[in-house]
Amino acid sequence: MIKVTLGTKVPNANRTGALITGPDGLQAGLMTVLKAEDYIYVYSNAEPENFVVGRARLSDAFDATKYEFLKKAGNWGSIMYSHYFGNTCSLQARMGTYRNFYTSDTLYGPWNGRYILAINIGYGINVHPQFSPGGDHRIWNVSSGT
Structure with missing residues (x-):
């Protein structure tokens, strides 16, 4: 995992821990990585009923053996x-x-609704909450490949 900060001319990326590689490696955060409640949560790409949610204590974020997982599968998404x-x-x-959107009262589900955003276009979907006017998230900026 890396930490990225904006420099005066270019972004600066710094590795924040050891690499997790090899046959016991962990594909952490293919979709999203979140920090909450002294845990790091990692999400794979998939529909809510199938994607992988893993978590480890922040102090164990770079030890693949410390992660707990809910399930395995695969699509593209953003949380x-x-x-x-x-x-x-x-x-x-x-x-x-398709492009769908779901909600949950927790970071790990259960997921509610299946709100259809678009059908039969491109691949992948990424939401960019940092660009929401005023930071209230009433308006989302979303990108998707075509």
Whole structure:
């Protein structure tokens, strides 16, 4: 994992811990990495009923043996906490078929709703809450490949 800060001319990226590689490696945060309640949460790419949610104590973030996991699967998506909705939001996409959005009162589900955003376009979906006007998350900036 890396920490990225904005420099005066370019972003600066610094590794924040040891690499997790090799046959026992951990694909941490293919979709999102969140920090909450003294844990680091990592999410894979998939629909809410299938994606992997793993967590470890912050102090163990770079030890693959310390992670607890809920489930395995695979799609593309993005997760954020929404100030507007007051809960965790998950945007999910499957190549060429759909873009959906779900909510949860926790970081790990259960996930509610299946709000259809778009059908039959591109692949992947990423929400960028940092660009929400006023930081209230009523308006989202979303990117998706085509």
